[in-house]
Structure formats: C-alpha cells, structure tokens
Amino acid sequence: MSQRHTTDRTKRTLVRTRVKAEQLLPVETGDIGVTTHENVYRGLRDRILFGGFLPGSAVTLRGLAETMGVSPMPIREAVRRLIAERALKLQDNRRVLVPPMTKEAFEQIVFTRKTLEPELAARALDNISDADIRAIKTIDQTVDRAMGVGDVQAYMRGNYRFHFAIYQRAHADILIALVESIWLQFGPFMRMAYGRIGTSLLEDHHQAAIAAIEHRDRKALKAAITADIVQGMNFIGEAVLKRPDLKT
Amino acid sequence: MSQRHTTDRTKRTLVRTRVKAEQLLPVETGDIGVTTHENVYRGLRDRILFGGFLPGSAVTLRGLAETMGVSPMPIREAVRRLIAERALKLQDNRRVLVPPMTKEAFEQIVFTRKTLEPELAARALDNISDADIRAIKTIDQTVDRAMGVGDVQAYMRGNYRFHFAIYQRAHADILIALVESIWLQFGPFMRMAYGRIGTSLLEDHHQAAIAAIEHRDRKALKAAITADIVQGMNFIGEAVLKRPDLKT
DNA sequence: ACCTCCCCATTGTGATCACATTAATGGCGC
DNA sequence: GCGCCATTAATGTGATCACAATGGGGAGGT
Structure with a gap:
C-alpha cells in the first residue's frame, strides 16, 4: 500500500x-x-x-x-x-x-439469479478445463466442511467462490457484473438467515452441477444451478421473510 | 445548488x-x-x-x-x-x-436487454393507467418528430423516456437499476452509430407496444418490446461492428 | 412520568493542497 | 530531418480543513 x-x-x-x-x-x-x-x-x-x-x-x-x-x-x-x-x-x-431486505426486492433478486446465473454457467461450460473442475471440487469440499462445522462466513465465502469459479469461465464481464451486484444485495440478508437458523440443515446442488460439468451436459448444468438457487433462496427466504415481526 | x-x-x-x-x-x-x-x-x-x-x-x-x-x-x-x-x-x-464497444460486450448487452426489458414491461402492464398511456403517446410523438428532423440527441432522449416510462410502472427498482446500467453502456455506442448513419432509416415498434398496452395484452407487449430491441440493436450493431476497421 | 425544546456531538459534503505517476513536449545528438 | 531522452505539464489519489444539517441527549416545564 x-x-x-x-x-x-x-x-x-x-x-x-x-x-x-x-x-x-x-x-x-x-x-x-x-x-x-x-x-x-x-x-x-x-x-x-x-x-x-x-x-x-x-x-x-x-x-x-x-x-x-x-x-x-x-x-x-x-x-x-x-x-x-x-x-x-x-x-x-x-x-x-446496509439496506434491509424487502419481500419485493427479494423476489426480484431471485428472478434475476434464476435468469442470469444458469445462462452464465451454460456459457462457461465449454471453457471449463479439467484443472478447473478439480479446483471447483476443492472449493466444494471447503463448502461442505464449513457447513458441517457451522461456520457461516466460511460457508458463504466458499459458496461464492464455487459459483463464480464457474461463471468466470463464461468470459462475460457484463453479465458477471450484474450478478455480482445482485449477490452484494442479498449477502447481508443471507448472513442474517444463517445466523438465525444455522447451516446444519443446509443442502446444495453442487454435486449435481459438478457432474453435469464433467458430462458436458449443458441442460443438466443449468438445471442444477437453477435448483441450487431455488433451494437456497427458498431456505433463507422462509427463514426470515415469513416472520412479519422480524422484518429488517 | x-x-x-x-x-x-x-x-x-x-x-x-x-x-x-x-x-x-x-x-x-x-x-x-x-x-x-x-x-x-x-x-x-x-x-x-x-x-x-x-x-x-x-x-x-x-x-x-x-x-x-x-x-x-x-x-x-x-x-x-x-x-x-x-x-x-x-x-x-x-x-x-468512455469505454469503447466490443463485439462480446455488445452481444451481452443485447442478451440482457432481451431478457430483462420485456419482463419489466410485462410487470408494469397492470399498473399503467390511462393517463400513463396518454403520456407515453406524447413521448412517442416527440420521438417521431426527432427522427424526422434527424436530431440524434432528441431521439435518444425520447426513446429512453418511452421505454422507462413503461418500465417504471413495474415498481421493480432492482431490475430497473440493472437495465439502466446496460443503457449507460451502449449509449455512446448508439450515438456513434446514429451519428454515422443518421436517424432517417430508423423505425421502431413503439406503436405496437402502445397498442398492446391499450389491449392489456401482456404477450403482445413483450413481443413488441423484444422486436423493438432486436430491430434497434441490429441496426446500430450492423452500422458499426460490421466494419472491422472502425472498431473503437 | 412524559413530552418538548435547545444544545452539542456527529456525519456527509465540498474545497484545497500535496504528492506520485503517467503523458506530453521540446531539445539534443546523429 | 528523425529518433531518443530529459524535462515539464497534467492527472488521479489521499489528507485535511470547514461547514451545514441531522440526531441524540439532557434540562426544564407541565
């Protein structure tokens, strides 16, 4: 510096x-x-x-x-x-x-994620090398480890790295920037949900995504990413937004 | 101030x-x-x-x-x-x-527009009042006038106001922000294209969009917005990107 | 006990200066 | 005349000060 x-x-x-x-x-x-x-x-x-x-x-x-x-x-x-x-x-x-979350904002975030992230994964597929796959697997192991221990921050960092290690290969900087802005907007909210519920109940579709990448199955990859998004966002959405008393 | x-x-x-x-x-x-x-x-x-x-x-x-x-x-x-x-x-x-345009960036911009803007219009449809429709028609008249006179800046301003007068009614600030960022990224490029070609050959699908709004036809509205985007972006894309010598 | 008003601390904003770094320019040698 | 180098100009960045506005807290009144 x-x-x-x-x-x-x-x-x-x-x-x-x-x-x-x-x-x-x-x-x-x-x-x-x-x-x-x-x-x-x-x-x-x-x-x-x-x-x-x-x-x-x-x-x-x-x-x-x-x-x-x-x-x-x-x-x-x-x-x-x-x-x-x-x-x-x-x-x-x-x-x-740090902006509080609203029902409307959350819905738009989920929509954007479901719209753009599978597309990014699909665009990345052909550019993912075997070395990339190994790196992605390594990241996923740290995610599992963090989930087991209940380390929220480590989980969130690993999850981010998992997704963007894939998306990065799309070489689509404009789309990446949009998605990163979206992640920044739900980060604190996700943290609050996990802080309240814990990460023990968590499951993801990372394995399915990895398998789809290995088989170069674009359709399956998009499905896995979509499922991961839907499952994860439902989890944190229900954890917080369904309680009208705990709005912030 | x-x-x-x-x-x-x-x-x-x-x-x-x-x-x-x-x-x-x-x-x-x-x-x-x-x-x-x-x-x-x-x-x-x-x-x-x-x-x-x-x-x-x-x-x-x-x-x-x-x-x-x-x-x-x-x-x-x-x-x-x-x-x-x-x-x-x-x-x-x-x-x-002001960032120069590339083929890759342009493709991502078109994809994002085609993905998000019809959605915004569809979400807005039920919130567009008769007064809104009149206002939108007025804006469209200024667009036509600018096109006729060949006033590039007035055309661009009117076109922006036309689209976002519709999108605003979706009350979807997150999606709006994403689309506005996209418009900021192709604004200078569009200006260059029109500056080179002129606005006389221009046509848009604003009338179709207005008709769809009046009939509360969501499907037709999305189609009109999509057509407007495709037509407009093809026009400026071919005007500039097809000439490899004039890259900037 | 509670509400209201006033005072002071805190905060974001704008201006200005200092500095390191990059770009531009002019002169020198060939 | 032309290319190379040193000197100068210009630019973004960080620090610091000044100021207006907001917020919080305490005193005083009801």
Missing part, C-alpha cells in the same frame, strides 16, 4: 491507527500499485458478501476510516462505489446503511 | 467558471437539497445516455470540474459512481474514458 504525505503529524497518526486496524480487520495489504480505496472496497465488499454485515447496520465514513486505519477519503470512494452497486444505501438523511 | 465555503477566493473563482458552465452545458441547477455531486452525476449520465459522449473519449476530473464550474471533488464522486455502473471505465493508467 503506497503511502504519500509523509509529514510528521500525518505519519504519526496513520501509524497509530494502522496498528489498531491490523488487530481488528484482516484487510489484505493489497498488491502493489493498487490504490487504497480499491483495497478498502475489497475489504468492505468481502464483508458484505461473506456475512460481515447485518441488514440495517449503520455505516459511517469516519468510523470505517478509523477501523481500517486510513483517512476518510478512500472510504468515501469505496462507499460511493458500493452505493452505486446497491450494496449500500444512501438514505435521505444522507446516512449510509 | 447549495454552496459552502464562501471565502473570497473560492467565491470569485466559482462565479467566474459558473458562468462559463451555464453557457456550455445545460446542467439543471437541481432541486434544493440535492447534493452537487448528484447534479454532476445526472449531467454526465444524461450526456452518456443521450449522445453527449463518443466511445473512447477521454474524461479528466479537472477538465470536467472547470467545464461544469465546480471543484473536482463532486466530479470525483460522480465519476466514481459512473465507473461502478460501467458507464465509464478506469483503465490501468488510472485514466478515465
């Missing part, structure tokens, strides 16, 4: 808070040449995708700045970006929060 | 450049309570959507700041937001530009 502005006062302040940040957040230092706001963005994005935030959580620029040990400036840029991706919401108060 | 920081130097500078900006750009002063970067965002967004930029155009923060008569700060936020929406691209040089 390149650090400019090495006047005495600045340096001292940064060093002090930096130490604190390293204790609190496992934010990667980032590859060289990558801007600070990019690293902040990745850190926040991971927290949203993998269950580091709950819906409705308030987010403040100065708070994040202190937590992550940087000035508010790169935080502003990263948060602005996440707002544009609908991962965060800027309410009329000009306050930033 | 709220303006803080009214020290002498700042004020003088801002006033001077503000006059220049009003001559150059028809940027709305914006409703009260709206932030400056929001107004900047809308201005840039409109220019991208309605043909104010060509693919490959370079964009600089200080340049825009001077043109629009504001400090670079709100420009940064607006540009960051547009980059997140894929309307602008941040290349490795850390320079910002």
Whole structure:
C-alpha cells in the first residue's frame, strides 16, 4: 500500500491507527500499485458478501476510516462505489446503511439469479478445463466442511467462490457484473438467515452441477444451478421473510 | 445548488467558471437539497445516455470540474459512481474514458436487454393507467418528430423516456437499476452509430407496444418490446461492428 | 412520568493542497 | 530531418480543513 504525505503529524497518526486496524480487520495489504480505496472496497465488499454485515447496520465514513486505519477519503470512494452497486444505501438523511431486505426486492433478486446465473454457467461450460473442475471440487469440499462445522462466513465465502469459479469461465464481464451486484444485495440478508437458523440443515446442488460439468451436459448444468438457487433462496427466504415481526 | 465555503477566493473563482458552465452545458441547477455531486452525476449520465459522449473519449476530473464550474471533488464522486455502473471505465493508467464497444460486450448487452426489458414491461402492464398511456403517446410523438428532423440527441432522449416510462410502472427498482446500467453502456455506442448513419432509416415498434398496452395484452407487449430491441440493436450493431476497421 | 425544546456531538459534503505517476513536449545528438 | 531522452505539464489519489444539517441527549416545564 503506497503511502504519500509523509509529514510528521500525518505519519504519526496513520501509524497509530494502522496498528489498531491490523488487530481488528484482516484487510489484505493489497498488491502493489493498487490504490487504497480499491483495497478498502475489497475489504468492505468481502464483508458484505461473506456475512460481515447485518441488514440495517449503520455505516459511517469516519468510523470505517478509523477501523481500517486510513483517512476518510478512500472510504468515501469505496462507499460511493458500493452505493452505486446497491450494496449500500444512501438514505435521505444522507446516512449510509446496509439496506434491509424487502419481500419485493427479494423476489426480484431471485428472478434475476434464476435468469442470469444458469445462462452464465451454460456459457462457461465449454471453457471449463479439467484443472478447473478439480479446483471447483476443492472449493466444494471447503463448502461442505464449513457447513458441517457451522461456520457461516466460511460457508458463504466458499459458496461464492464455487459459483463464480464457474461463471468466470463464461468470459462475460457484463453479465458477471450484474450478478455480482445482485449477490452484494442479498449477502447481508443471507448472513442474517444463517445466523438465525444455522447451516446444519443446509443442502446444495453442487454435486449435481459438478457432474453435469464433467458430462458436458449443458441442460443438466443449468438445471442444477437453477435448483441450487431455488433451494437456497427458498431456505433463507422462509427463514426470515415469513416472520412479519422480524422484518429488517 | 447549495454552496459552502464562501471565502473570497473560492467565491470569485466559482462565479467566474459558473458562468462559463451555464453557457456550455445545460446542467439543471437541481432541486434544493440535492447534493452537487448528484447534479454532476445526472449531467454526465444524461450526456452518456443521450449522445453527449463518443466511445473512447477521454474524461479528466479537472477538465470536467472547470467545464461544469465546480471543484473536482463532486466530479470525483460522480465519476466514481459512473465507473461502478460501467458507464465509464478506469483503465490501468488510472485514466478515465468512455469505454469503447466490443463485439462480446455488445452481444451481452443485447442478451440482457432481451431478457430483462420485456419482463419489466410485462410487470408494469397492470399498473399503467390511462393517463400513463396518454403520456407515453406524447413521448412517442416527440420521438417521431426527432427522427424526422434527424436530431440524434432528441431521439435518444425520447426513446429512453418511452421505454422507462413503461418500465417504471413495474415498481421493480432492482431490475430497473440493472437495465439502466446496460443503457449507460451502449449509449455512446448508439450515438456513434446514429451519428454515422443518421436517424432517417430508423423505425421502431413503439406503436405496437402502445397498442398492446391499450389491449392489456401482456404477450403482445413483450413481443413488441423484444422486436423493438432486436430491430434497434441490429441496426446500430450492423452500422458499426460490421466494419472491422472502425472498431473503437 | 412524559413530552418538548435547545444544545452539542456527529456525519456527509465540498474545497484545497500535496504528492506520485503517467503523458506530453521540446531539445539534443546523429 | 528523425529518433531518443530529459524535462515539464497534467492527472488521479489521499489528507485535511470547514461547514451545514441531522440526531441524540439532557434540562426544564407541565
């Protein structure tokens, strides 16, 4: 992480808070040449995708700045970006929060997933090498392990990596971007559902997807992805949205 | 537009450049309570959507700041937001530009439009009032007029308003956001195509869509929207992408 | 005990400066 | 004249300060 502005006062302040940040957040230092706001963005994005935030959580620029040990400036840029991706919401108060889920938003998310993700998998199929398949299997094992242990965050990270390891091979960056925005929008909600229910009851259709890939069966792959989406989203949808008292 | 920081130097500078900006750009002063970067965002967004930029155009923060008569700060936020929406691209040089179109991106854009927009229209159908229909017809007349005169920007603005006047009624903000991002990505490309070919050969399926809405015929509406997309995108696709020499 | 008003802390926003890096330019040698 | 290199200009990024607006909390009144 390149650090400019090495006047005495600045340096001292940064060093002090930096130490604190390293204790609190496992934010990667980032590859060289990558801007600070990019690293902040990745850190926040991971927290949203993998269950580091709950819906409705308030987010403040100065708070994040202190937590992550940087000035508010790169935080502003990263948060602005996440707002544009609908991962965060800027309410009329000009306050930033992790958007709560609604029945309507959830329905649109499920629709989009069912529409775009099987298509991405189908487009990827011909580009998935044997080495890719082995890597995907390895990822799926970590998913199973996390499910068994009940580690929500590890499960969510593994599940994300499983899906996008496939989708990535479609070389369809525009579609990928749309789907990633969708995942960012249900990440905190999924976290809340699993936090409430646990991952023990969980089942997925990863094995069917892997088998379909191995057989180069496009139709079966789309079906497996669809089934995985429907099953998973039903699970977390029923876990939370059916209780009208626990809306947030 | 709220303006803080009214020290002498700042004020003088801002006033001077503000006059220049009003001559150059028809940027709305914006409703009260709206932030400056929001107004900047809308201005840039409109220019991208309605043909104010060509693919490959370079964009600089200080340049825009001077043109629009504001400090670079709100420009940064607006540009960051547009980059997140894929309307602008941040290349490795850390320079910002209007992204050029590729064959692959174009195909994904067409796929997404054909997938999501008829769905949006179908969802909107039951919420379109008679007054809405009249408004949509009025918009379509401005589209016809612009086509006749050959006013590319007016045509693009009208076409956008026609489609989204329908889509808005779906009350599906997540889907709308996805489609708007897509429109931002082909806006400059469409402008280039029309700038090269002109709008005289243009035809659309707006009348069929309006008729379908009046008959509350969901199937016909989806077909009309699909036909409109296919016809329009084929037109601009052939106008540009088929010439391998004029890639940009 | 509860509601209301006022004060102060906190927050997002905009402006400005400093800096590293990349692009552009002009001059020099051949 | 033409290509190469050093110098300069321009650009994105981060830090810091100032300010308006919102929110929370406590005091005072009913």
